[in-house]
Amino acid sequence: MSQIQLENVDFRYPNGFLANENLNLVIKKGERVAIVGQNGAGKTTAVKLMNGLNKPTNGNVFVNDMNTKDYTTAQVAKYVGYVFQNPDDQIFNQSVYDEIAYMPRYYKKSEKEVKKNVDEAADILNIRTFLKSNPFEIPYTIRKFVTIAAILAIEPQYLILDEPTAGQDLVGTKILSNLLDVLQQKKVGVITITHDMEFVTENFLRVIAMANKHIIADGTAKEIFSRDEIIEESRIKRTDMGIIGAELGLGKDILNPAELVEVLSSRIDVQ
Numbered sequence: 001m002s003q004i005q006l007e008n009v010d011f012r013y014p015n016g017f018l019a020n021e022n023l024n025l026v027i028k029k030g031e032r033v034a035i036v037g038q039n040g041a042g043k044t045t046a047v048k049l050m051n052g053l054n055k056p057t058n059g060n061v062f063v064n065d066m067n068t069k070d071y072t073t074a075q076v077a078k079y080v081g082y083v084f085q086n087p088d089d090q091i092f093n094q095s096v097y098d099e100i101a102y103m104p105r106y107y108k109k110s111e112k113e114v115k116k117n118v119d120e121a122a123d124i125l126n127i128r129t130f131l132k133s134n135p136f137e138i139p140y141t142i143r144k145f146v147t148i149a150a151i152l153a154i155e156p157q158y159l160i161l162d163e164p165t166a167g168q169d170l171v172g173t174k175i176l177s178n179l180l181d182v183l184q185q186k187k188v189g190v191i192t193i194t195h196d197m198e199f200v201t202e203n204f205l206r207v208i209a210m211a212n213k214h215i216i217a218d219g220t221a222k223e224i225f226s227r228d229e230i231i232e233e234s235r236i237k238r239t240d241m242g243i244i245g246a247e248l249g250l251g252k253d254i255l256n257p258a259e260l261v262e263v264l265s266s267r268i269d270v271q
């Protein structure tokens, strides 16, 4: 069965610090999930469990039918690709082309297939003009797209994005939204860690809120944002439209401008 499953998972770092406690979740093929929550809640630690970079110290993580404990990270990462929060932790090749080609070559694809993977991934991220560039000489935001393309080129079943919109302007954020649409068509699941609630409410139906090592809520964006105790405990912020809606007493689950306008116009009609 194609899914990621965390079953009673704890993760303790080698220094003894317990970063995740009793995590349980299932993410199905093609699902889009946003993981939100306070700094240090354990979000990055948790997603690294999903692609085998971290192995649970208690419980089990399954990717499809593979228990990650029994496989190398490279074997798991073929199915679940993780894009690092900081591109400089990921990039090490001297050209953008070689950086994107690295994993397909690692998996012993022919150069013809490698080129196809590189071109496709570069087109989705709008970075074809940079293929010959040295990745260390291009802007940070483009470097971030290079790292996403490098993981996309593996053709994973799931893509994990860690803070993808950080530092991106409107055009960059639109390229990311377009990426999500392309991945949806290809039935590739997407798991995003983000502090950008506008990005969450515009692109994600399912939201997992974390606080202090735990998953404290798992539901639709509407369910999560309408609950004050979840917002407070996970220290997330409602969207600007959500704040205005709540201040006006129009409810706590308004997510975007269209919903605010809809609620306001229905009130005006009634009067």
Ligand SMILES: Nc1ncnc2c1ncn2[C@@H]1O[C@H](COP(=O)(O)OP(=O)(O)OP(=O)(O)O)[C@@H](O)[C@H]1O
Pocket: 013, 014, 015, 017, 019, 037, 038, 039, 040, 041, 042, 043, 044, 045, 046
């Ligand atoms: N290698 C490590 N060794 C020990 N502790 C670590 C290590 N990496 C992270 N931690 C600790 O684990 C906790 C969870 O970190 P993690 O990066 O998973 O949080 P996060 O929710 O992703 O935070 P942020 O939003 O700030 O990125 C933090 O207290 C962090 O200091």
